Amino acid sequence: MKPAIQLISERISQAIQKATGQNVPAIVTGATDSKFGDYQSNNALALAKQLKANPRQLAEKIIAQLQIDDICQKPEIAGAGFINLRLKPDFVVKNLREIVSDKDRLGIEKTNKSETVVVDFSGPNIAKEMHVGHLRSTIIGDCIRKLRKCQNHNPLWQNHFGDWGTNFGMVILGLWHMCMAKKHGEPLYYHTELDKFKGYAENKEKRDELCRQILKRHEIDWLEDSEDKDNPGDGEIDFHPFLKELQQSAKDYQDYIWREFLVVYQFINALEDSATGIGLMIQTRDGLKRYESLSSHVTYMLQRNDKIKDEQEWMAWNFIRKLTLKHCNEIYKMLGIDFDENTELRGESFYNDMLPDVVNELRQKKDSHGNPLAVESEGAICVFPEGFKTKDDKPMPFIIQKTDGAYLYATFDLAAIRYRVNELKADEIIYVTDARQKQHFEMLFAVAEMAGWVKDTKLVHITFGSVLGEDGKPLKTRSGENVKLKELLDEAVKRAKAVVQEKNPELPDNEKENIAQSVGIGAVKYADYSNNRTSDYIFSYDKMLAMDGNTAPYMQYAYARIKSIGRKGQEKGIDVEKELKGIKDIYLNEPTEFELAKQLIRYSEAFNTAIADFKPNFLTAYLYELAQKFSAFYNACPVLDADSKIRPSRLLLCDLTAKIIRHGLENLLGIKTIERM
Numbered sequence: 001m002k003p004a005i006q007l008i009s010e011r012i013s014q015a016i017q018k019a020t021g022q023n024v025p026a027i028v029t030g031a032t033d034s035k036f037g038d039y040q041s042n043n044a045l046a047l048a049k050q051l052k053a054n055p056r057q058l059a060e061k062i063i064a065q066l067q068i069d070d071i072c073q074k075p076e077i078a079g080a081g082f083i084n085l086r087l088k089p090d091f092v093v094k095n096l097r098e099i100v101s102d103k104d105r106l107g108i109e110k111t112n113k114s115e116t117v118v119v120d121f122s123g124p125n126i127a128k129e130m131h132v133g134h135l136r137s138t139i140i141g142d143c144i145r146k147l148r149k150c151q152n153h154n155p156l157w158q159n160h161f162g163d164w165g166t167n168f169g170m171v172i173l174g175l176w177h178m179c180m181a182k183k184h185g186e187p188l189y190y191h192t193e194l195d196k197f198k199g200y201a202e203n204k205e206k207r208d209e210l211c212r213q214i215l216k217r218h219e220i221d222w223l224e225d226s227e228d229k230d231n232p233g234d235g236e237i238d239f240h241p242f243l244k245e246l247q248q249s250a251k252d253y254q255d256y257i258w259r260e261f262l263v264v265y266q267f268i269n270a271l272e273d274s275a276t277g278i279g280l281m282i283q284t285r286d287g288l289k290r291y292e293s294l295s296s297h298v299t300y301m302l303q304r305n306d307k308i309k310d311e312q313e314w315m316a317w318n319f320i321r322k323l324t325l326k327h328c329n330e331i332y333k334m335l336g337i338d339f340d341e342n343t344e345l346r347g348e349s350f351y352n353d354m355l356p357d358v359v360n361e362l363r364q365k366k367d368s369h370g371n372p373l374a375v376e377s378e379g380a381i382c383v384f385p386e387g388f389k390t391k392d393d394k395p396m397p398f399i400i401q402k403t404d405g406a407y408l409y410a411t412f413d414l415a416a417i418r419y420r421v422n423e424l425k426a427d428e429i430i431y432v433t434d435a436r437q438k439q440h441f442e443m444l445f446a447v448a449e450m451a452g453w454v455k456d457t458k459l460v461h462i463t464f465g466s467v468l469g470e471d472g473k474p475l476k477t478r479s480g481e482n483v484k485l486k487e488l489l490d491e492a493v494k495r496a497k498a499v500v501q502e503k504n505p506e507l508p509d510n511e512k513e514n515i516a517q518s519v520g521i522g523a524v525k526y527a528d529y530s531n532n533r534t535s536d537y538i539f540s541y542d543k544m545l546a547m548d549g550n551t552a553p554y555m556q557y558a559y560a561r562i563k564s565i566g567r568k569g570q571e572k573g574i575d576v577e578k579e580l581k582g583i584k585d586i587y588l589n590e591p592t593e594f595e596l597a598k599q600l601i602r603y604s605e606a607f608n609t610a611i612a613d614f615k616p617n618f619l620t621a622y623l624y625e626l627a628q629k630f631s632a633f634y635n636a637c638p639v640l641d642a643d644s645k646i647r648p649s650r651l652l653l654c655d656l657t658a659k660i661i662r663h664g665l666e667n668l669l670g671i672k673t674i675e676r677m
Contacts, residue, residue, distance in 0.1 A: 001098045001107045003605040005030070005039060007071055008085060012041055015066040020058070022047060030602075037076065037084035038598060044081035055081030087598055093586045095601040099656060106656075106663055107604040110152040115427035117148045117155045118420045123433075125162035126317075126324050126347075127171045127265055130331050131482035132475050132539075133434070136464045139525050139670070140533055140616070141432040142337050144462065146668050147611045156424060159339070160416065161347030163321050165409075170272065172316045174264040178257070179242040181264075188260075190267040197270035211274035243315040258323050321347075327486075334489050334521060336670050351415035355407045358415045359400055365451055373450055379403035385446035388439075398443045410444065417448050421457050428458040430614075435463040435534070462614050465536040467528075475539050493520035495541050496553075504677070518672040519545070519553050525671055526552035529616035530624075550624040552671055555661060558627035560677045562658040565651075569640050579648040580655055587649040592633040596653055599629045603660050607668070616669060623664045630657045 005028055012026035024047070031040045044059035051058070059081040066075060072085040099107045121141020124130045130138075141157070148155040181188040193214060200206040246257060325341065332339045339345075359381055362374035374383050382397035390396050400411045420426040431441055441461040448454045469475040475483050497516035500507070507515070527544035530551075531537040547553050569576045588594040599622075606622030609615075630653075639650045665671040 001095065001102065001109065001604065003107075003109075003608060004071065004087060004091070004095070004601065005605050006608075008039055008041075008068065011066060011068045011071070012043060012062070012083070015062045016043060016047070018065040019061040020047060020051065022051075030605075031084065034595070036078060036082075037086040039072075039085045039087075041083040041085070042081070044083060048081065059083050089588050089594060092588060092594070092597050092601060096586055096597055096652070096656070099601065099603075100652070103659070105150075106660055107601065108150060108607050109604060115153050116425050117153045118158050118424055118426040118429045119145045119148070119155055119432065120158050120160050120416075120429065121145075121432040123160040123162060124324070124328050126167060127174065127261065127320050128324070129262065130328055130485040132467050132485055132488055133482055134331075134485055135467060135488075135524070136528060136533070137432050137434070138332075138337065139335060139528060140462070140464055140614075141430075142335070142670055143529065143616050143668065144430060144432065144614055146670060147607070147614075150607070150668060151611065156426075157339075157344045158346045158416070158420065158424075159344055160412075161325075161345055163317075163324075164348035164352060164412070165406075168317055170265065170268045171320045172313050173271075174261055174268045175243070175246075175316045175320065176239060177264050177267065178260060179239050182242070183238055190264045194263065194267040194270060197267070197274075207270075207274045211271055214271060215275065239312050240315075243312060243319065246319050247315070254323060258327065261320065261323075321349075331485055331489070334486070335525070336521065336672065346416065346419075348412045351412050351419065354415040354419065355411050358411055358418065359407075362400065362414075362447075362451060367450065373447075374400060383447045383450070385443055385450060387446070388443055396443070398447055409440070410447075413440075413444050414447065414451075417444075417459075418453055421453055426457055428460065429454075430460045430462060432462045432464070435465065437461075438463060462533070464533045465531075468536050468538045470538060470540065472538065489521060489524060492524050492541060492545070493517055495545055496520035496523065499545060499547075499553075500677075515674055515677060518674050519556060519677075522552035522556060522665075522671040525669065526555070526620060529669055530620040532617050533615055550620060552665075553677075555623055555627060555665060556671075556674050557677050558630065559658055559661045559665070559673045560675060562630065562654050562661070563675050565639060565654050569651075572640055574640060574647075576651055579651055583648040583652055585649065586652060587646045589646075590633075590637050592629070592636040593650070593653065596626075596629045596633040596657070599626050600653070600656050600660060603664070610668075619664055619668060623661060626657060626660065630654075 009026040009028045012028060013024070016026065017023055024043070026041060027043050027046065028039055028041045031037050044062055045055045047053070048055035048058050056077060059077045063075045063077070063083065068075070068085070069088075071088065071091050073088055076084045078084050095107070119141055121144070122134060122138040124134055145155040145157055177190050178188075181190055193210065196210055197207060200210065246254070249257070325345070329339060359374065362383060363372050363381070365373045367373055374381050376382075377384075377397055380397070380399050380403050381401035382399050384395040384397055388396035388398075398410055399408055400414065401407055417429065420429055433441070438461065445454075445459045445461070448459065467475045477483055493516050496519040497512060500512050500515050500519070504512070523541075523544040527539070528537070543549075544551055545553055547557060566576045586597075588597050602622065603626075606618055610618040633653065637650060639647065639654060642650055662673045665673050
C-alpha cells in the first residue's frame, strides 16, 4: 500500500511535467496546521524563481493539470503559491480497509528486493562494564535492525566486541596481580596501591617510583618467567593453578572475581600510565626488547598466536572474555535485545588470522597511478586515501600496521569489511557509533573502495550525539566516571516500581514487577529515540517516567487504556471480536473520527521517514500524535455506548490504534506494551 504522500507526490510531479515541461520531484510535506489541509506543496514557489514566473499563476497551471480527485478534494492555493490538499473520506476509508487486511504489516510496504544488511552496533570491550556511552549505539542499532527487517530485508547483527589489542595485555596483567595479591594475603595490595596512585595524581616522581617498585616486586619476575622445568617460575607455581581454579569456580565466586577485576583493571591502568615512557627493557623469550608498556609485551605474545607456549595467557583471556560477555548479556536481556554469540558476536579476535592478508593485499594492490595502496611510512604500514589532510596540510595516513608489527582498529575494521562482503554477502553495511569516529569511518570506507572490496556493497555510518546530565555536560558519576549502564537501567526500573506502587498498590507483586520492568526500561529507550539521534540530550528520570507528554509511560498507558475498552465491552455483554469481524461500513462523520483515521493511514509514511535517515524520533512523534488524536476521538465519540450501527466502526478505529501503537513500540522500537497499568 503506497502512502498518501507518495501518491500525491507522483501526481504533482506528473502535473508539473505537463504544465512546465520540467521533470522535477514534487516537494510535498504534511501541513503544519490542519486549517491548511492535510498536505502542502511549495513546488510552484521553487520553480517560479527558476522559470521567472509568478508563483500563484504557476500553481494554478499545475493544479489545472493535476489529476488527484480520487485522493483529495479540490486543491487550494494559499499565500504566494502554496498548494494545499485535503484527503477525501472515501480514500481514507479505502486505506483503512487495506490496513485491516494487512494485519501483520499495517500498511507498511515490503521492499521489492530483499537484501542482506549487516548492522554493526554496540561493541563493548573486554574486561569493562557497559556504560552509558554504549546505550545509544546499542538501542539505535537494534532499532535500525528492526526497521530493515520490517522492510523485508535480512538484517544481520555483527557485534564488533573489543576483545583484542593492548587491552588483552591489561586483562592478563590484572589477573596476574589478583593471583599475586591472593598469594600475599589480605589486604589485597592492588587496592592499597591504587589508592596511592590516586593520591599521587599531581606528583609524577612518586607515581614513577611506585611503578618501579611494583614492577620489581611482581611483573618483571613474571615476564622473565623461567622455562626450566627444574626451576619453574611463578607462572607454573601460582598463575596456572589460579587460572584453573577460576575456570572451575562456582558462579558466586566468579561474580566476586568480576567485581574485584574491575578494581584491579583500574590499578593496571594507573600502572601502565606510569610505566609508559620510563625506558623499560624486558627480557622476553625472543631476547631483550623495549616496549611502550607491559601490556604491549603480553599483547605481542598473544598476537603471535602461539597457544602452546602462551597457554596461561590464553587461559586468562578466555576466562575474562566469557565473564565480560556474561555481564553484557545481562544488559542485552534487560534491553530486550536477543543476542546469539555463535553468529552475531564477531569480536576483533575473530579477524586476527585475517590481518596479515589484509596488509599484504593492500601492499600488492595498485592505485590509478600504479603505486601500491599501502606503503611504509616512518616504519609503519599506511594507506593515504585522497582528500584527507593533517593540520599541517600533509596527506593523512590510515595506519594498518605499527612499527612494532602490531595491528590497529583500522586493520580489524578492514578485515571485517572483507569478511562481511565475501562471506556474509552483505549488500549494505551500517555502522552505528558516536560522531567522534566520523573521520575514521570516512577513511575506512575510502580505503575499502580503493581496494575494490565494496563494488556492490553500500557502506553507511550512522552517528549520534551524547547523553548529558542535568548540568548539560556528558553524564558522569560524582567521581567523574562513566555511569554504568546496568545501574542506570536498574534505577529506572526502581523508580518505575515506586510509581506503580503508588498508583496501583492492590496489584500482585509479580505484576508490579513486570510493569516496572516494562515501564522503566521502555522509558529509557523511548526517551533516547524521541530525541534526534544526531543531537545531544539531557537524561532525566523525572521527564522520561512522566505519565504525560511524549514518553514511554504515556504511550504504554494509551495502549492499556484502549485495550480496556474490549474488557469493558465484555462486561456490558458486547462481543467486540464478533462486531469487528462482521464490520461492513466505516463511518467517519465526526471530525475527531476523521482526524484519527487520517493519522492511522499515515503509519507507513512515518515508517518511511524514519528509515530514510535512520531517525526513530519520527516514529515516536507519529505514535505520540496518534495517541493524542485517539484521546480526542474517545472523549468526543462514545464507543461502547454508541448506536449499534456505528459502534463496530468506532471499535475498528480503537482496534487499529492499539495495533499500530503495539507494532510501533514492540516491533520497531523494542519497547514492551502493557495490557493494564
